[in-house]
Amino acid sequence: MEDGKQHVYIIGSKGIPAKYGGFETFVEKLTEYQVDKNIQYHVACMTENSAKSGISDKHFEHNGAKCFNIDVPNIGPARAIYYDIAALRYAIQIAKNNQNHRPIFYVLACRIGPVINNLKKQISDLNGKLFINPDGHEWMRGKWKYPIRRYWKYSERLMVKHTDELICDSKNIEKYIKKEYGKYSPKTNYISYGTDLTKSTLNSNSPIVQKWFEEKNVKEKDYFLVVGRFVPENNYKTMISQFMKSNTIRDFVIITNVEENRLYKKIKKETRFDKDNRIKFVG
Structure with a gap:
């Protein structure tokens, strides 16, 4: 009722x-x-x-x-x-x-x-x-x-x-x-989306942070980061291919919902990013 x-x-x-x-x-x-x-x-x-x-x-x-x-x-x-x-x-x-x-x-x-x-x-x-x-x-x-x-x-x-x-x-x-x-x-x-203004309590010494860096083989302050959905209009092929042309020794860390789908396989075939150990899909 x-x-x-x-x-x-x-x-x-x-x-x-x-x-x-x-x-x-x-x-x-x-x-x-x-x-x-x-x-x-x-x-x-x-x-x-x-x-x-x-x-x-x-x-x-x-x-x-x-x-x-x-x-x-x-x-x-x-x-x-x-x-x-x-x-x-x-x-x-x-x-x-x-x-x-x-x-x-x-x-x-x-x-x-x-x-x-x-x-x-x-x-x-x-x-x-x-x-x-x-x-x-x-x-x-x-x-x-x-x-x-x-x-x-x-x-x-x-x-x-x-x-x-x-x-x-x-x-x-x-x-x-x-x-x-x-x-x-x-x-x-x-109506715009809001955001959480509360600062994280995590820092570089937090065990969970250190564990993440270790598991992903990434060094703190030694990487470029991209976060976004793995879809064509987010231009992953352009980002990856252009990064591969650079001489930087930093990693290119990608956080996305990627599974080894058709887009992933297509970009992999066209760029051969799997041969560049700087490029890391970390989940």
């Missing part, structure tokens, strides 16, 4: 506790540092490597948020689309069963445009609101083949058309949305 709280359902991150990824870290920190206790967060979580599909029996709490698992089959690029649709449908059902008053459904990324109109009607029937975070220019990313990029652009347009409000974490994205989809008069709100 209704409890007087503002219920916010967050769809589109892989879930919390966060492992890596911008959306996952955002949701983790949003719930961790929650101040207004009149808000009840509900967070969809993807059950990975599932052989079946549907709603998992596992419901749990993390950082005060009520989390629910969605089992998703391994169906390639369409997996994220399936996940968002299943998660949003289930969230709508939870809100309906609990008789939530004016619930908010906050969808991260624009993956489900072709079905959003129908789901928006169900949300409106609950007197709820649909918020969208449009993320970046997903339709321009080099990791996607052309048909998938076309789908992303089409889906983005429909998401913008049917949402109540777009939460943009970049001023440039907000500007792009207003210009590209001006005919829909989109309502936007720019």
